[in-house]
Amino acid sequence: MWRSGRRxxxxxxxxxxxxxxxxxxxxxxxxxxxxxxxxxxxxxxAQRLHRNSRQVSLTQTGDVLLRHCRHRVRDADRAPRRSAAEVCISSTEAVAHPSTTEPKQDAAHLPHFELDHA
Structure with a gap:
């Protein structure tokens, strides 16, 4: 499970x-x-970022992961009373049923998220 700090x-x-x-x-x-x-x-x-001494850019799978992270943050902001377990379940469903616009090989690399509630 990913923690929100890593995300x-x-x-x-x-x-x-x-x-x-x-x-x-x-x-x-x-x-x-x-x-x-x-x-x-x-x-x-999978590599998520291309980087060298001068620049950083997203790989295709990095772009998919970034969109996924933004959705998870938005979902968490919309439902602050949701438990960490509910967020993980919705994340699992997103990975199990990816959008048809995303390449299939990318969905296998998307992480499950767990929000930290400190």
């Missing part, structure tokens, strides 16, 4: 397309972000 890290890097800007958005040091993204990609079994 937020991916979303920040994916939206800002720069580790330095993502770090500023998250109020963290830039140094651990590339390692966190690499660990995420290993866990999910």
């Amino acid at each position: 937020d890290t991916f979303v920040a890097v994916a939206e800002k397309l720069r580790f330095s800007r993502a770090a500023a958005r998250l109020h963290v040091s830039q140094l651990p972000l590339p390692q966190a993204i690499l660990a995420l990609e290993r866990e999910l079994g």
